[in-house]
Amino acid sequence: MRYAVLVTGPAGAGKSTFSTAFATHLRMARRTAHIVNLDPAATGDAFEYEPAIDIRELVTLEDVMSEMGMGPNGGLVYCFEYLLQNMDWLEDELGGYDEDYLIIDCPGQIELYTHHPFLPILARNLQRVGIRTCAAYLIDSQFMEDRYKFFSGVLSAMSAMVNLEIPWINIMSKMDLGASEPRNGRRTRKDISRYLDPDPLLLATARDGRVENGRFHELNRALGAIEDHPLVSFLPLDLTSTESLEVVVSHIDFTMQYGEDEEPKEPNDLDGGDFPRSRVISAVLGELEGKKVPQCYLA
Numbered sequence: 001m002r003y004a005v006l007v008t009g010p011a012g013a014g015k016s017t018f019s020t021a022f023a024t025h026l027r028m029a030r031r032t033a034h035i036v037n038l039d040p041a042a043t044g045d046a047f048e049y050e051p052a053i054d055i056r057e058l059v060t061l062e063d064v065m066s067e068m069g070m071g072p073n074g075g076l077v078y079c080f081e082y083l084l085q086n087m088d089w090l091e092d093e094l095g096g097y098d099e100d101y102l103i104i105d106c107p108g109q110i111e112l113y114t115h116h117p118f119l120p121i122l123a124r125n126l127q128r129v130g131i132r133t134c135a136a137y138l139i140d141s142q143f144m145e146d147r148y149k150f151f152s153g154v155l156s157a158m159s160a161m162v163n164l165e166i167p168w169i170n171i172m173s174k175m176d177l178g179a180s181e182p183r184n185g186r187r188t189r190k191d192i193s194r195y196l197d198p199d200p201l202l203l204a205t206a207r208d209g210r211v212e213n214g215r216f217h218e219l220n221r222a223l224g225a226i227e228d229h230p231l232v233s234f235l236p237l238d239l240t241s242t243e244s245l246e247v248v249v250s251h252i253d254f255t256m257q258y259g260e261d262e263e264p265k266e267p268n269d270l271d272g273g274d275f276p277r278s279r280v281i282s283a284v285l286g287e288l289e290g291k292k293v294p295q296c297y298l299a
Contacts, residue, residue, distance in 0.1 A: 009138035011108030
């Protein structure tokens with residue numbers, strides 16, 4: 001079984017940094033992991049590891065902009081439409097990886113996640129060729145500095161979840177940059193739980209408990225549906241903490257049911273059937289030789 005994680009989220013959320021840390025963690029755990037770059041605008045120094053599969057070998061944003069006369073946003077959409085027309089190229093590239101973990105670093109254009117058909121089609125194609133797929137959606141912890149910006153990120157994450165229709169987790173990245181003291185008088189560490197498990201009342205009331213804007217008060221309260229139907233919650237990610245990264249990786253493994261279909265591996269048969277006794281076992285048996293062996297040793 002092959003596995004793929006689509007690392008998604010807005011620009012600047014730390015997707016490439018997370019992808020590199022994720023791959024490093026898996027390799028240190030002796031698991032085979034490869035990074036796949038799906039950002040045609042990425043530069044060569046974006047990754048610590050050379051991507052195993054790179055969309056830039058098929059099409060680059062720079063070429064599209066220069067040859068087609070498009071801007072960066074239109075050029076990026078064109079690149080992915082070109083990839084959709086050449087999915088056989090991607091399938092051929094993926095064919096060389098078996099029982100591997102593919103970390104697919106996606107670009108930061110939010111339209112690709114919320115309403116463009118590219119990623120849903122990509123996810124379906126990955127599943128069709130036998131790759132178990134999930135997505136991780138990252139938003140920057142600095143979103144917590146502005147409640148309205150934060151809920152914009154929450155709604156974007158929810159829209160992307162509905163659009164892709166695959167197993168999903170949301171990650172609050174760069175938690176090591178979060179302030180433990182109030183920043184601009186906006187929040188303290190004790191408030192973080194209200195963002196990791198979004199509390200819509202953050203929008204409905206001002207900092208002192210008063211209604212901040214009566215005109216939008218009812219609209220803000222209507223977003224309480226997020227609380228009534230809790231589709232979005234976030235895992236905190238601090239890449240300076242190994243434990244934090246391990247928690248996120250374990251959630252991704254659980255989301256994809258990693259290893260459930262794997263066959264148990266047999267130990268190496270070193271002598272054609274009989275394993276050599278270790279020195280410890282030989283010594284113990286040598287001492288027991290000539291003595292009556294207790295029944296517990298024979299059980």
